[in-house]
Amino acid sequence: MNTLLILSYLIGSVTFVVGLKMLSHPDTARKGNLVAAFGMLVSILATIFLYGHHGEDYSTKLIWIFGGIAVGTIAGWITAKRVEMTKMPELVCLFNGMGGACAALIGLMEYGANLGNTMSLATIVAGMIIGSISFSGSIVAFLKLNGTMNKPIRLPYYNIINSIVMLGLAAMSVWVVMTGQPESMAYALFGVAVIYGLLFVFPIGGADMPVVISLLNSFTGLAAAFGGFLYDNQVMLTGGILVGSAGTILTLAMCKAMNRPLSNVIFGAFGGGASGPAQDIEGSIKDISIYDTAVLCNYANKVTIVPGYGLAVAQAQHIIHELEKTLEANGVEVKYAIHPVAGRMPGHMNVLLAESNVAYEKLVEMDDINPEFPNTDVVIVVGANDVVNPAAKNDPASPIFGMPILDVEQAKHIIVNKRSMNAGYAGIDNHLFYNPKTSMLFGDAKDVLTKLVAELKAM
Amino acid sequence: MEIFSFLAEHIEMVYIVILSIFVGVELIEKVPAVLHTPLMSGANAIHGVVIVGAIIVMLHIDVNNTLGMILGFLAVILGTLNVVGGFVVTDRMLEMFGKKKKK
Known part of the structure; x- marks a missing residue:
């Protein structure tokens, strides 16, 4: 094998290790990705030009190889650039x-x-x-x-x-x-x-x-x-x-x-293989109007927002930031409680909220926010379900039993925004909605939050 | 046994495999949950290195082998998609993280 080729592969291998290492720290992550990409480029070019064994039709092959690379690059680049963050x-x-x-x-x-x-x-x-x-x-x-x-x-x-x-x-x-x-x-x-x-x-x-x-x-x-x-x-x-x-x-x-x-x-x-009968749900569901929600939040000292994938589906990540700013302007302390698996992947929710300029310090991870819920006046759950389902703690028959959840039940008031009473992604019922402290705010997240912000601004 | 002589012949590769496993485990173990998605996406781009294999096949295949050339061409496209798409998506995700740093 050609010395230069071996050297290029060495560069490639080292950049992959260094890149992955950098990717695992928030400060260096972006550079790490570029480092690995550079190593990849070196390895690919070295293979094309230095590998040898290419017989007589090298030029024909080069055309095909570069053709393939061109097609893949254009298609990959455009898809990756255009796709919405939620996807x-x-x-x-x-x-x-x-x-x-x-x-x-x-x-x-x-x-x-x-x-x-x-x-x-x-x-x-x-x-x-x-x-x-x-x-x-x-x-x-x-x-x-x-x-x-x-x-x-x-x-x-x-x-x-x-x-x-x-x-x-x-x-x-x-x-x-x-x-x-x-x-x-x-x-x-x-x-x-x-x-x-x-x-x-x-x-x-x-x-x-x-x-x-x-x-x-x-x-x-x-x-x-x-x-x-x-x-x-x-x-x-x-x-x-x-x-x-x-x-x-x-x-x-x-x-x-x-x-x-x-x-x-x-x-x-x-969600289907659960053993034993599900617990019967007692109590009823209580509705709340947008106006009442606005009053409740406005006179609270501490509001915590629990975002879920539903927020992303409704494209409401920008308006939620607006809600946070409006409340803060009125002297309310606002934080976001981020469950490790909120969204579709761990960390997905952080990416989505970061996209709408929510400050990094406001995103609090589960273990840090859970002790704070008893002092929280209002919890607003937007498009999240399974991550706040108390069944994970107290219903051994539930398929999500044992999953750590956000203890929103500890808060003084819980407002849950949902489109309808349909079950969450895991397909199971949620006792939280029947809690006497819980009020349901039905409607599309973006729609409801926009109106809520308007009410708050009018106050 | 054929397998032992194969391993003996490729002993350097065997060492690389074993050490790389440890490096991979070591690198990932202390990652905050926030970075899991970008990290998975970055790792996803890195295994796009399989495109090097696709290029090698193209280089030593006979040009008159039409089926082979078509499959090779396809493999190069797919591999490139994996590499380019993977790195660009990861960069876009991490761009979001960078933005809030400035504030």
Whole structure:
């Protein structure tokens, strides 16, 4: 291998490590991303110009390669720039699927050329299968996140079916590799792996998609690493393994935030698999008008806003900032209580509120805000549901039992803005709404908040 | 055993794998929840390095192998989407964090 090429790959590998390191601190995160991107550029250019083995039709190939890069760059750049911040998780998911598909295609192309070399075939097949699962799984996760496929699909005995397909896939791979089957079998394997990816994500509920995406993310990393093994390519290997291990840790961290083991996310059906009868709900629901809400907030000392994904869906993140400024101008102390899994991904809500210029100090994490709720006069819950559901604390039969929640019940008044009485993302009822201290403010978040701000300004 | 001789031949790669696993774990363990999404997105862009593999395939495939060329071309597009889209989205997310710093 060319010395310059080796050096470029070294630069690539180091920038990935440094980039990831910087990405894990708020101050350096943005630079870290650019550092990794630079390393990627170096690695790609070095591969194109220094790799060698390019035969006689180098110029033709260059045209095709640069053509592909141009198409991918333009499409990727435009999509990434144009997408709304609320759709970010879907997009990450989609790009992950593209990477998986890329790994799968590499496997398909390399298979025929490596017949007769069992170890190479094993590497190729492993990368291809993992890539395919990541690809089809990501597509399903994408569809679930954007609402196209909003109900978990559970075939009868889906756990058994999935396990059989998985074992079948593994057995078939071993047979194909050991006996060196012809190329057509590689395509068959690819097909089965794609089907397994679909089956893998189908039964998992939308609320768990962040965990699934993170998991599939590390799968794609692993697929890239197998490519690294195949080509003795250090940058693919380091990049892939780094993402594989970092992605796994991230997945576990997310599960921890939801207080559910990973196995429960994958094999246990969320919102449906709960055992025992749900507790009966007593009490009734109390409405509140916008005017009364305005009065209540205006004469409060301390107001805490609990934003949820519903806020983002209604595009109300700007108006909520307006509400905060109006209240502060009237001498009310306002804070935001951010649940670790508010939004669709951990940290998603912070990104959304940051977009509308909410000050960083105002976003308080769950553990820090929970002790403050008893001294809080008014809590305004906007578009959040499961993260404030007391069932997580006191109903062992609830599917979210054990998940840490925001203790909004401790506050003096709770105002919940919701579009309707429909259940939350996890599909379960919320006792909070029936609490005597709770008042419901029905309506579209953006609409209601705009009117609320107008009332407050008139006071 | 073929597998042992394979590992012995690629012993440097084996070391890289093991050490990289530790580095990855070490890097991520102390990350605040706020940064989970950007970090996942950044990691997502990094595994786009698989595009290097797609380019390598394109370089040593026979130009007259039409199916191969088409698949390779597709793989390059998909890999680029992963890389470019991944880094740009991450940058956009982190841009939001930078904005509030100035205040």
